[in-house]
Amino acid sequence: METASPRLLQQLHPKIRNQALAAWMDACAATPKPVHPQIVETLRTFERSDHLFQLGRTIINPDGQSKSNPMGGIVTYAKGGQSLHNYGLALDLVMMVNGKEDWTINIKVVEIFKAHGFAWGGDWKKKDSPHFQMALGHTWQDLLKMHDNKEFITGTNYLNI
Numbered sequence: 001m002e003t004a005s006p007r008l009l010q011q012l013h014p015k016i017r018n019q020a021l022a023a024w025m026d027a028c029a030a031t032p033k034p035v036h037p038q039i040v041e042t043l044r045t046f047e048r049s050d051h052l053f054q055l056g057r058t059i060i061n062p063d064g065q066s067k068s069n070p071m072g073g074i075v076t077y078a079k080g081g082q083s084l085h086n087y088g089l090a091l092d093l094v095m096m097v098n099g100k101e102d103w104t105i106n107i108k109v110v111e112i113f114k115a116h117g118f119a120w121g122g123d124w125k126k127k128d129s130p131h132f133q134m135a136l137g138h139t140w141q142d143l144l145k146m147h148d149n150k151e152f153i154t155g156t157n158y159l160n161i
């Protein structure tokens, strides 16, 4: 069994960790053999979000770079603190098909994650199909305020929500 996904899922906020693991296991069971939903990112530092935000803006992103788009593609609209990933409340997944990445998401996988209470980035105006999140009734603004007030679960960097 592939081990990167369960390891990444363990980094999610404790409030959504088990639900995410259950959704992922259901998704694995529901996809036929050559197809596998692999988790590529869960918890993301503020620094990494800031870096990703600059890609395609002030830092050249080779992905999507062309004469008419010399900076390359924009990766995210969220700076550090503005993404649910920063609080361990979001995950990204890619479909591995015969061991190759396929960023077209499998609709069965989407339905399974939704049934487990996740919102899907593919439903947004600014589509983010690999992305699932569970906001637990919060906005990133609330969460950032709590983060700035250091409202963490004792001994962790997870917000006490």
Ligand SMILES: [Zn+2]
Pocket (backbone or CB within 6 Å): 085, 090, 091, 092, 128, 130, 131, 132
């Ligand atoms: Zn994401």
